[in-house]
Amino acid sequence: MTPKALLGRLPLHVFLLVFAFVWVIPTLGLLITSFRTPGDIVGSGWWTTIPRLFDVGQFTLDNYRAVLTQEGLGTAFRNSIFISVPATAISVIVASLAAYGFACLGFVGRKPLFVLVVALMVVPLQMTFIPILPVYRWLRLGGTYPGIWLAHTAYGLPLTTFLMHSFMAGLPKDLFDSASIDGAGPLTTFWRIVMPISVPAVASVFIFQFLWIWNDLLVALVYVGGTPDVAPLTVAVANLVTNRGQNWELLTAAAFITMALPLVVFFALQRYFVRGILAGSVKG
């Protein structure tokens, strides 16, 4: 870039930096507070630590120890993983299969069926609790992992199917013809051709769905809220707010534990994330 062009973009970069900084401040405050003793938190603002940030002695890991053990966040963290990872994997696989069917296989009524599936996006999930809960009780699915996997998969499918479909519909049809001449049936084509090509789309849908499930409170509360052995972090943190609303040191530590995994996932997969959103809409 020429110096002139760089200068022209300077206002934009300043604006973005300011924006990013403003956005990061609360997170930074949360992080620092979670490492301070209750006395320090009440005594002075978190920003007062910044001039002597490298004075490690002022910080403590006790808060994390406390929430992970005494407050049961350790179990909840494990539960969150047990819920999010399988539920996300199941939705992505089912959505990919469904999208493949809608996009690449010719069968009677696929258009109206696809419209129906996508139209389900407009149904507020709160509306579904009352009819579904009796069924769950009858099937004894309430308070179990399979139960919440099923719930999350079902609620996510309209959007995930739609996203996967828009990607797969953009794949050249010749590829499928070529595979069928090569002797691949629909399932072989799916696993050996379509899925490997769809990695960017799968990754982005995976992130979407994972973040949604990880951050979900409502569905977790309704389907497994009464079972601490299964309840995820969001439910545990919500309970913590109710029970220990004054203990900022615990709340901030709990909040940061909740944020940690999504951050890791996002940073690990972010290049897919951006590419995946573009995939299907832009050719190439």
Add this chain to the structure above:
Amino acid sequence: MAEVKLREVSKLFGSFTAVNDVTLEAEDGEFVVLVGPSGCGKTTTLRMVAGLEDITTGDIYIGERLVNDVPPKDRDIAMVFQNYALYPHMDVYNNMAFGLKLRKIAKKEIERRVREAAELLGIQDKLRSKPRELSGGQRQRVALGRAIVRDPKVFLFDEPLSNLDAKLRVRMRAELSELHDRLKTTTVYVTHDQTEAMTLGHRVAVMKDGLVQQYEAPQTIYDHPANMFVAGFIGSPAMNFLDARVEEENGQLYVKGKGFKLAIAADKATDEVKAYAGKEVVMGIRPEDVRTPEMMHQPREEMQFPARVRVREPLGDEQIVYADCAGDDVVAKLDPHLPIEHGQDITLEAVTERMHLFDKETEKAIV
């Protein structure tokens, strides 16, 4: 090795007839080209042979076997697509080996066949490359290789050269021709490019609106087009079509238009033409059969007509002259050294031995 036979094959999409009652036969080892403008049904015909489209009516045979209801993978065919349709996540080796792996062929045998095909196509050093790392010509070779390793009874090509630039296209055309000479596999080749059709095909089927207009050797099609469409489609620049009337004077047949009256050569003056005496026809004459008297050993006045030069395109080995003959456009391929200028009045001579006459209503060839 096998022949391909289509018997009265039709394909309807809703109420639209894409392919209409096509009967074609490609003999064992023959290279057959389907050519026509876009939407003429040539690709649909090919896809029906491949089994990628259902047949509405009719029968398709590969070898002695009726394949109407045989899925593509069991037809023992291999197809090369216009955009190559390589699997983007597999390297060249696996692209070529994929079909063999699915057929549970022994690993050693797969390796042998892939190496052989790669060598034949000159891509042996690219076996570990992904398709996106290859140039257009190399991708085309991989697509060919994928077909070759299968050692099928029939090759099907769907406009395989149309994505290549002009220079590469000419080279690949020659390579395809050479490849066919070596492998001698029955081939059905679809293209909209008449040069490809003429150069590659043992026989060419010219199609329009789902119908086969003519199915013969390329030279026969060029010399004796069955109708005005074929006459105009094959050959570049296209054949001149001039409205005219057949007239008889003292036993000699003439074809008379707005700006010309030409004697019909004796071997063209058949009974069929005589029957058209006094009737409207369309005279067709190829640009290379329109000359100037200077180019003829024995100029014949009764075959000459005046014209005014509108545009002149010198091409080095020839010059294309677009002239106006009493309101009719005439294109002539002339000697490049003739001093011809824009706006000049010239005399042209038609080689009426090579003239074509078409019925004005049916557009079918009279002679």
